[in-house]
Structures are given as structure tokens and as C-alpha cells.
Amino acid sequence: MNPDFLAWIILFLPLVAAGLITLYFLPQRKVSAGLSTGAVIIGFVLSVIFVSWAGWQPAIRESAATWLAVGPLHVAFGLRFDPLSLLMILVVTGVASAIHVYSWGYMHEDPGFSRFFACLSLFTFSMLGIVLANNFIELFIFWELVGVSSYLLISFWHERPSAADAGKKAFLANRLGDFGFLLGILIVWSSLGSLNFGVLQDRLSAHAGALGSLATIAGLLIFCGAMGKSAQFPLHVWLPDAMEGPTPVSALIHAATMVAAGVYMLCRVSFLLDASALEVIGWVGGFTALLSAVIAVQQDDIKRILAYSTLSQLGYMMMAVGLGGDSQAMFHLSTHAFFKALLFLGSGSVILALHHEQNIWKMGGLRRQMPVTFWTFLAATFALSGVPPFSGFYSKDSIFAQATARHSYGLLVLGLAVAVLTAFYMFRLVFVVFLGSSRSPACDHAQESPPVVLWPLRLLAVFSIIGGYIGIEQVYEKQFGAAGAGHPLWQQLLAPFREAPIGAVLGILAAVLGFAGAYKLYSNVAKDPLPDKLGALSRAMANRFYFDELYQATVIRLHDALASIADWIDRWIIDGFCVGLARGGTDLTGRALRLLQTGNLQTYAFLFALGAALVLYLVLGK
């Protein structure tokens, strides 16, 4: 039997769940949550079965149904199975399962409980669609669906103006990127005549210069899409605001899956990107990584710190793509999915315990009250900072190794600087929140979260620790060529030191440096010492380098000006003149036609005969 049908089930299960919940089970909270969670857990189990059944074949297989065939136009709706998509469905369904379970505890009090799960399921469906799509159109449709469902989730608490605004901002920034993406798709279509990834790859490998002079532009336009979704500079502004959404959403969408879609998409179509496009991608990634790491150092909101850290890590992945290291980018994406989801869920656990307090300077000493949260959070912090043998070390190191191999020392230095900053702000977070002494009465009465919240933390912690040496990278290498032979576990543990010792050592050094800095400054302090030391710079960092204000002053001001011009044109020229004319015309026509439609039978019969005569005249009267 062909196992491919399993993939179709995996894809559509969450959609079915979302539909059922919306149509029938909105009032029944337990049923909705059960359906949604069940769908994604079954999806995960089926994914495991499917992968072990189909295996990690490097050969590319597809399962397609003709969606539309009219004459020469032939559009297929297909799924593509290769190591890249197979591993991603495991990651997506795996992380999503943990987050669904967690949400059950986290959202328990919320009146929109069922709606939340319906949106989550819709999101899971869209994300799986992106991962499995075998052509650009399909990818784009799911891409937009992800945008819509993330909009729904970010502005989930839509009665809060800030949440509604954040949702709008995310949606618009994404749309901006998607516009470029669509243009890129159209260029590819018009010059290569197909949108199927496999066909495109074949055509490009047959004629390397098939895209001609448009290659760079097409590549950059496609990157625009990734820039919006993965929140790269200068479209990065939406992601921190998106933290207005419920914390499980931040974990699922803005850490593990949706923002990773941009990176995933670039890896999927990496054969389309030429050298100059890659160069741009690499530097944009590197710059974003640095910029957001610097900003993260001076944030006080626990979720915002994590948001900027996410931006910075996405920058790493983009950098890796730009360095031609697709498998390294995907490797970091996968490990990051685990430990960043864990960080968000851990922060959610803290926020829940402190009754929705998010300012880290009102926390402190939570290690005692919340041991499980603390230890898992710490594991994730180690992973993120790149401490061996935690997973982040291996994936980050592979990126450094790639930079060294490509002799791209500029990016290597950038990456190391970011690594120092990463360790610094993460340990700052740990010191302030979990260690030291309590800064508010709420901390003293904090209680550990319920098991339904803790178990996902434990599960993710396991993966955050071991994710670096269970063969994830080898699977991606099968996809992108240069497959290394499988090594026993202990060899993989030490692989970085054997294969790229410089990168590994520098990476560890960076982490240690960051830790030392954080220890010196933040161990047992009542308030942040940095603002005094850095002065204006610190204010700029805390205010995110005034990007929002900058956009407000330039883009949005310009936009407002354009809008008011458009409004003026609309009001006076279009509305007054054109619409007036059209309305007058339509009105007049309407009146004239109403004169015909008298209701009088004789008139009707007369008009009928007149019509017949008219038709005769048209044909015979010439």
C-alpha cells in the first residue's frame, strides 16, 4: 500500500478539527480542545509512522492530485516528500503537540477557549501546507493562510487595542513582504514556465542561466517574502509587538514555526538564488541578528526579550542561507524550534504564576517556588547560548563552521559578537528572574504551574538538550548533498571539535564571555545597572533604536500623506466627479430601465417584439 495517503491525513486532520470546532463545538470547551489536540497528536504519531515507513529517501517523491486542468493550463495540488519536508512535519507536529497540551492549561480560564483551539488548528494546517507544498502557488496560498491565522491569534484578545493593533501590524508587514514574494513567483513563472519545485530545479540544472538577468531580482523578491514572514530587517518591527498574543501563540508561531517558514522557504527554493542574492541575504541576516541582540539587552519585558532573541536567531539562519549552508540553517531552525518554544512556554509558566506580570524587574528568586520551570528554562538558556553539549551549540557551531569554510570572516565576526550578546542577555534574564531575591510580593506567593503545563516543558527540554547529536543535521545533508556518513552518538557529541575546531572554540568562548558579563552585572542587583553606564545608548536600545518612531516619522507619515492625497482624490475626483457621474449615469439608466419595467403587460409584449425585431436587424439588416 502506498503510504502517501498518510501525509494527506496528517495535512487535513487539523483543518477538519478547525472546521468542526467552528461549526459545532464552540460552546463545548472540552470537546474543542480535545479535537484540536487530538488532531495534532495523531498527526505527530502518523508523521512518525510515515517517516519510518517511507524513510529518509534523498530521492524526491511527490503525491499530487490534479487541481485544475483546462486546456494547456494544468495546476496540481501536490505534496512533496524529501528529507527537508519530512523532518519539518515532525518538528511542526511535535512542537505543536506540546503547545496544544500546554495551552490546555494556560488558556483554561479564557472565555475564548474553543475559538483559540480552532485558530491553532487552522494555523497548524496552514503551516503543514507550507511544509508539504510542491509548487509555488500552493506554497503561496498556505503562506497567506498562515498570515491570516497568525493575525487571528495575535489579536486573539481583540478587545485590547494593543493586541488588535499588533495583529494589524503583523498582517501588514507580512503583506508587504508577500507582495514582493508574489512578484518573484510571477517572474519565475514567466521565465521558466513552471511553478513546480522539482520541475524548476530540473530546468535550472539543465540551463543554469535560464533566469538570465532576472535571476538576482527574482531571488531578492522571493527573499522579500521570507523577510516579512521571518521578520528580518527592515520588516522586523512586527514580531516584538506580536507578543501581545497569548504566550502559547508566541511559542508556536513566533518561535517555532511561522517565523521559520521564511527560512524554510528559502531552503526549499535555494536552487533559485544566485550568488549576489545570497550575499544580500547573508548580510541582511547578520545585521538583523546583531541589531536585535543589542536591542534585547535592554528590554524589560520577558516576552519581548525572547522575541528579540528570536529575531536574532532567525538572523543567524538567514546568514546561514546566505552562506550557502541550507542544511546548517535548517539544523539551527530545528534545534531553535525546540529550545525557543521551551523558553516561551517557560516564560508563560512564570507569567501565569505571577498573574500576568511580564516585567522582569518585578520578578526574582523564582527558582525556589518554580523548580521545574527554572531547570527547564535554564536548559533552554544553555542551548540558546551555545553551551556544549546542549543542542544550540551544535547548530550554531555548524553555522560558524560554514562561515569559516566560505572564508566569510566578516559574517563570522558578526556571528560571534551576536553569540556573546546572546549569552549575555539570556543569563541576564535568568539571573534577574530566577535567582537573587524576590522583588515583589507576588513572587513570594508564586506557585509552580500545573502538570499539564509542566510536561510539555520537560518534553521540550529533553529535545533541547539532545537535539544536537541525534542526526538532524545528517538528514538535512541528505537533502542538500554532501551527506556525511552516520556516526555513533559519542562521535557526534565531539564532531564540532573534530571538524571545525576554530568555530567551536570561539563559540564556547563567546558564550563564556557573555555569561561572565551577565554574572558581573546582574548577579543580585535590585535594578538594571546598564542605563547608568551606557547612558543614551541604553535608552536607544531600550527604545528599540527608535525603529517604530522612525517608521512612524517616515514611512507612516509618507503613507498618511499619500493616504490623504488619495482621500482627496477619492473624495473630490472619484467620488465627486467619477462616482457622481457614474451614479448619475447609473441612476439615470436605472430610471430609464424602470420606465421600461412598467409592469404593464402590453408594454412588455411590445418590448419583446421590438427586441425580436432588433435581433433580426442586427443579423439581417446589413
Place this chain on the structure above:
Amino acid sequence: MSVAFFIIALLTLLSAVAAMTLRNLIHCALALAFTFAGLAAAYLQLGAQFVGFVQLLVYVGAVAILIVFAVLLTRGREPATQGIFSPKWPVGAAVALGVFGTLAGLLLSSRVLHHEAAAIAQAPVRQIGEQLMTHYIVPLEVLGVLLTAALIGAVILAMHERESDSPPPSKT
């Protein structure tokens, strides 16, 4: 074109005009019956026996009688008091003339007129019946259904008429 044709045509036209203009509706109906008869005569003269007799039987025999009944059963017994022409009669006349002109023009310009007249064949009723029951059986059957539907409709509508005198049944 024989003398007989002209006489028949003239009488037919005259009676048609009479049917339009006479004030007493009964007279109009009789004039119309005469027009039908004239047409039948024209058919017969052209050698189309079947159509001629059908015209005589159906139109003169049935339709004309129906019209007379209809007139008698409604308000048509008294001659009209005011003018019988609608003020829009020129429009009607224009349409009629237009139709006539178009048809005449087309007929004259058509190649049909220049065809040689086909040999006039006999069309015995027996053959017509045979054709109806073999080749044209499906349309005939459909016509049967059609008449059934029409009959049911007539009954339904008439039945309602009686019911509408009584108080309307309460809706449930």
C-alpha cells in the same frame, strides 16, 4: 394566381378588418370565423388539403365557437360605448406593418421563390397517422403529458376560484 384566389383573399382581408373594427363583439367573432374560413380556402386552393381541413375543423369549428362562448360568458353582450381603439393604435399599426414588411421583403428576397415548385404530393390522413404513431411518437407522447398538465392546471385554477369565495383556510 386565379380569380378565385383574389376573391378569397379579398374576402379574408375584409373580414379581418371587420373583426378589428366592428363595435359588437359577437359580430367581431363571426367576422374572425369568416377570416379563418378564408384561410382554409386559401390552403385548399394551394393543394394543402390536410392543413386546409384542419384549419376548418379546429379554427372555424372549435376556436371560433370558444371565442363566442367567451364573449357571451363575460361582459361582451352590450356593444362598447366608448371608442374601441386604444390611443396607442398607431404603434400597433406600425408594428403590424413592420412585421408584414419584413416578412414580405424576406420572402421576396429569399431563394425559395425561385425554386421550382415541388410536385404536389398527396398526403393521405392515413399516412399522417402512421407517421405520428411511429416517427413522431415521442413528441406525441410529450404533447399528451402537456395536455394533462394543462388540464390539471385549468382544474386547479378554477377550483381555487370557487374556494376564494369561502373564507380562506386558516394557516397552520
Place this chain on the structure above:
Amino acid sequence: MNIALLSHEWLVLLLGLGLLLADLWLPPAARRKLGYVAALGVAAILLYSILFVRLPAGGVEYAFGRMYILDSLALFFKRFFLLAALAVLLMSVEFAAEIQSGLTEYYALTLFALAGMLFACSANDFTLLFVSLELITISFYILTSFQRARTLSLEAGVKYLIIGALSTSFTVFGIALVYGTSGKLNFQDLAAVAPQLIGNKLFLFGLLWVMVGLGFKIAAFPFQIWAPDVYQGAPSPTTAFLAIGSKAAGFALVLRVLFTAVPAITAQWSHLLIVISAVTILYGNLCALPQRNVKRLLGYSSIAHAGYMLLGVAALSAAGQSAILYYLSGYLFTVLAAFTVICLVMRHAEGEDISRLAGLNQRSPLLAAAMALAMVSLAGVPPMAGFFGKFLLFKAALAQGATQHGYYWLVGIAILGVVISLYYYFGVIRAIYWPGNAPDPSPIPVSRPILLSIYACVAGMFFLGLYPNPVVTLTSKAASALQAETAAIHATATLPKAPRAAWTRSLLGPASAAPSRP
């Protein structure tokens, strides 16, 4: 002579007559349930058709001297009509309270109209075309004026009767002229001789007048004048059946006549078809703008939709014909959903003003959603069926744009029409969802069969909009039947002639006009 070929028609007629007989023995209270019997019967026939009716290897079968044809096109339409009648019958049961007496006759007449449609889509001869068309029309005269207590219904019936009779006279006159000039009634025979008659104005005259009669059926400009009044006045199930069944039957015949009987002449009519299509679209949409009565609005909208479908006729290509069939399929589900909702919401109300829909969202979220989706589909917004139908139609027309630039204009006007239509369709949606005080806040009871019907319609709309390929395959196969038959004619100009004695010509004389209807 294969009687089994006509099984759909016989079965439906038997069902109708059986209902009439059953009425004699049943107590009046049980008669309402007869509608379910009728619906079940139609469903059974549909099931039989799908499971057991297969076309022979050649794809086409004739009966009765090639007067009756069964090909994939006919089969497509037969199933289409059965499906439409099924939903209409279910709707009628809900509507039963509004019909004071003669309920069984209402069901039976619906079935007779259905039989007429089944015959019409298999007509391969002007004789059968005419009688089946009349069977449909006459049944509808009665169905329209069934609510004797409502003046509007009566008025609609009378208008439909008179204008219908007028159009019939045109048709029969046209057929007589065609026969008089060509000596043929059979479509294939006609196709063989039509190329020689292109210059014969009398022949063209006759054809055009046949088209006038068909134009009346599909409510194309300038023969659309009756539609709004009749749609508004007729009982809701009748209106639904008119909008779907009658219109589709008209299109089936238009396709047969234009593309099987006289393809050579149709090819020269692209100009006329483009103009008619464009004007029909504009007329329907412009007139619908100020309407406040939902049924009247849908009447105008149905004119506009006829215009869109004429786009496919004007394209003169297999793609265009296939697109019409696709559009009709989407239209079927959409219109049935809309009228089912109207029927349920407005059955106790006189005057179907849009404002009566206010607060429907609170009264019945399901009905509100179904109605809103139907409007979205009618407006042609993705991902609903209407979008895809329009896409296929426009695509077919644009493909012909290279031969004549008029097609570009036509598509431009059609898009303009779509834009105009958004306004009034969304007016309906706004009325449904706008928080206003409902005139009658009580929830609306929805019976199980109707619920099923609504679900089916919504599923159909989504299916056709989201996964078009199966139906596209089906419709292009059905449309190719037209092409195949035409090709066969061109290949063998000497077809075995049907036995026809010379006397038939003498019946009327070579060119004399047939007597029109009394």
C-alpha cells in the same frame, strides 16, 4: 427503438402520475408528506441514473428516428435537472402551508416540468424541442400562479402566460421557416445542409426566431422583461426551479441548436452573441442595484448570470461550452441554497423585503451562513463555485480575443458587471449580519431533509470552488459530445436520411408560413 433509453423520462412521468393517483386515496393531512415521496422518488431515479445508466462505446445513442439523443451532454443535464428537482421538492414541502389546495398537483406539475426538461436536453429535432419546451412552459404557467390568494402570484402567472405564448409563437414560426427553407427538422440533417443556406435570409430569419424563443427561456436581453415580475410573484420553490431548471433547459437547447444543428451559421454570429451577452450582463446588474425585494433582486441577478453564461456561448469554443456547464453546476447549488433560505425565512411574510433578513444571524446562524455564502458565490468571490465558473468563462472568451477584439470588450464589461454586482450582493450579506432589530426574533425551525439539502448545497459550492478538476473533466467531456457530433456530420455529409415522405413538404407548401398559435 430502444425504450430503455428514455428510462429517466418514463420514470419521472410514472412518479408524477403515481402521485396524482395516490392523492385520491390519501387523507388530506397526509398529502404534505407526498412531497417527500416525490423527492425520494427523484433521488432514486438520480441514483439509478448514476449507478446504472451507461453510454455505449460510441458515446451516443439515438432513438425514434434520431429524434431523441442520449449522449454525455444529455446525461449531464438529466442528472443536473434531477438534482435541482430534488431540492425544489424538498423546498416545496416546507412551503406547503402557503399552498391552500392542490398540493399534490403542485408536486406532480413540478415533476411534469422536470420531465419536460429531461426531454428537452435530449431533443435532437425541432419537433421534440418544441413540445418539450412547451411542456416546461405550460407546467410553469400553472406553478407560477399556484397561490391564487396572492395577487402577485396571479399577476406573475398571467404575465408569464402571455409573454410565454408570444415567445412560443416566435419559436413555432421560426421552426416553420427553417423547415420551409431547408426541409429538415433533425439537427444532424440540418447541419449537413445549413452551410448551403448561409445566404438564405428566410432561413436565418427562422433560426433567429427560434433563438428568440430560447432567449425567453434563459431570460437574455431583450427577452428578459418578464423575469423580475415572475420571479417575484411566483411561489419560492417555483422561482427556484425557474431560475435553475428552466434556464438550464434553455441553455441545453441553445447549445444543441447553435453547435449541433447550425454550427456553420453560429460561427458568423459571434458579433450578435457578444452584444447580447454584454447588454444582458449590464442590464441585469444595473437593474438589480436599486432592488429591495430579495426575489426580484435574484430575478435581475439571474438575468446577469444568463449574460455571463452567454459569454461561453459567444466564445464559440469547446472551452466556452464546457465553462457554461461548469457555471450552471455552481449556479445550481448557489441558487438552491439562496432560495431555500428565502423560502424558510419568508414563508409567512408578504413581501420579501431585504430588511426581513435582518438579524437572521441570531435567528439561525446556519441559514445566515448559507445565504451569505450563496451571495459570495453569486458575486464570484473565491473560493466559492461562482468564482471558478466565471474564471472559466472569461478564460474561454479571452482565448478567442485574438480573432476578434470584441471579446476583450466583452470580458471587460463582464468584469464591470461583477464589480457592480458586488454592491447588491453584499447589501444582502450586510442585512443578514448587521446588528439590527429583527422583525421577528424567533428562531427558525429547520427540518432534517432541508438541513441536508442546505448542507449539500454549501458543500457543492465549496467543492466546485476548491477542487474544480473532477467537474471540469465531466463538463468538458459533456461539451465534447457537441463537438463530436458536429465533426461526425462534417466527415460524412451523407447521413442515412430519416424516412420522410415528400408529402410533408406539401403540407405547408414550400415556403408558406405555418399558422401560429391561436
